[in-house]
Amino acid sequence: MGLFKVAPPVSRDELDWLVACFAWLRRVLDDEGRKIEAVLPGDPALAEATTASELFALVQQQCEMADWPCHLERIEDEQSRSDPAEVQLDSRPLGTFSYEGEGEGYVIRYSASLLRKPDNLVATFVHELSHYLLEGRGVPPGGPDLVEHATDCCAAYLGFGVFLANSARHFEQWTDGAWQGWRSSASGYLSEQALVTATALAAHLNAHDADAIEVQLKPYLQRDFRRASKAIARDYPALRDTMANIDLRGWNFA
Structure with missing residues (x-):
């Protein structure tokens, strides 16, 4: 019967790392016993926002960071359109987080291009707030090289996995008068499949409505979510206990 087991959309090593990262997050954030609600596209509170600042404040509230001092800044950016037939690969950061001294304090910057894509802006805000x-x-499981990956994982842990997964890859056609072309962009550090799996882990851990989550994912990611959910339920039926008993020292964590 083992031949017919549903395989998760990521490798076994990556699934084990995601579970270990969730365990690490619960310990360093002192979240044992806390239930975190899922936040989905179309959330009424987020839909009320009419400016980036309002949306950021609502995301902060959902992350229980409303009273964390932080200054928000927009990065004005221009899309390069030098060749109308060119497929452009956009790898510029969509957001940054930094501490800039006593005068400025903590600053989160976001790309102005995200104002046309509120869900992607939410994903960027959550990633930077996770920083x-x-x-x-x-240091997260796996060492300092995985800090950004763990930050993506944290955003899914906080209930925003659908936003991260849906915004991880974007491919669009653009036109500007006589000029036109295709643009591909990527955001985040975890793959779409890893983000979907992290979303399934958060759902399993917090008893989220899996059906409500699945329908909010991009159609081609829905099957991956079902596969991840089935594999997690089968391999980690007592996920909370598994996480509580993981020896993080085996992941080079001290």
């Missing part, structure tokens, strides 16, 4: 949340918490 803020994890500052000074130590």
